[in-house]
Amino acid sequence: MQQPSTLGERIRAVRLHCRETQEEFGRKIGISGNRVSELENGKGGTGAGVVQALCSAFSVSHQWLLSGMGEMLEEAEKPGDENNLSRRLLMLEEKVGRIIGTVDDEGIKNEAVVQVPLYASAVPAGIPAAAADEVESWLDFPRSWTRGKKNIYALTVSGDSMMDIGIMPGDTLLVEARETARDGQVVIASLNSEVTVKTLCISEGGAVALAPENRKYHPIPVPPDSDFRIMGVVLAAVRQYR
Known part of the structure; x- marks a missing residue:
């Protein structure tokens, strides 16, 4: 066995x-x-x-x-x-x-836990700056969750727009900092200076939208002339029970 x-x-x-x-x-x-x-x-x-x-x-x-x-x-x-x-x-x-x-x-011994910075700003209230003084604390995560990625940070969720896929208010998101993402990935995105966590949707014609995972809310279209940026791709969500 x-x-x-x-x-x-x-x-x-x-x-x-x-x-x-x-x-x-x-x-x-x-x-x-x-x-x-x-x-x-x-x-x-x-x-x-x-x-x-x-x-x-x-x-x-x-x-x-x-x-x-x-x-x-x-x-x-x-x-x-x-x-x-x-x-x-x-x-x-x-x-x-x-x-x-x-x-x-x-059979190779590895470090199973890595430390990740938790930034003070919450999603969707704002995205943290890169400054060190924005780091609220450091959290331990299983190394396997980072999937070998290097630029990893954590944020706290506010709002219920992603609850249908298990992302609840107060959850901590493990995020890979990057500027690109694929259709269907859960992303941290900035649209006209408003930062949110949503599912990225890209149509066959190239139209982009940010889709909530809650039937109470509607997808947010991303106009071609808007100030739109991908801030990161969500790798995992963590919930603490008190």
């Missing part, structure tokens, strides 16, 4: 081994069943708190969970043991910082 190669696959393996539903599994580690589903499918990173809760609740080896090395299960550890899970997690975080290793399909 092939060993799970990603953190999400290993989380799923633990849940199936323990014969838990996603809701049951989530309750035992302090997150929702929906969040468990997202983690299993690689949609969003997770922190040391969830890792610690999972390892503690199911007697899982933290080394196996984070790297796939060794055995899944380990014996329960005694309180006060110098090698207890909490101490080892702290040591691990000090050693590797905010980067967690994984193994790709070719």
Whole structure:
């Protein structure tokens, strides 16, 4: 049987081994069943708190969970043991910082998490400038989400025009900064100085429109003489549950 190669696959393996539903599994580690589903499918990173809760609740080896090395299960550890899970997690975080290793399909160890700047401006209220002081914070994303792209940034969504494809107000968008896009891609676009996130539509005749993904709204035509720019292509949307 092939060993799970990603953190999400290993989380799923633990849940199936323990014969838990996603809701049951989530309750035992302090997150929702929906969040468990997202983690299993690689949609969003997770922190040391969830890792610690999972390892503690199911007697899982933290080394196996984070790297796939060794055995899944380990014996329960005694309180006060110098090698207890909490101490080892702290040591691990000090050693590797905010980067967690994984193994790709070719067996090569890579950095699984990359840091992306989150700009202070929200979509569609405005697009952030390139100035460093516009960076609100830095967020960790799975490296696979960036698809090998280099010019990546994050923005926060305002408005409900894209909710039919799962982009909700307050979501964080992972965006590749670029000036071109293909028909059907979700883009950050500026039209006459108004910035928005929409689906780019290009007809066979070359006509361009920005389409919302919400039946309450109508497509926005882009006249040939308008000030229109593509600011980036959306790679992923992230939602946090509080």
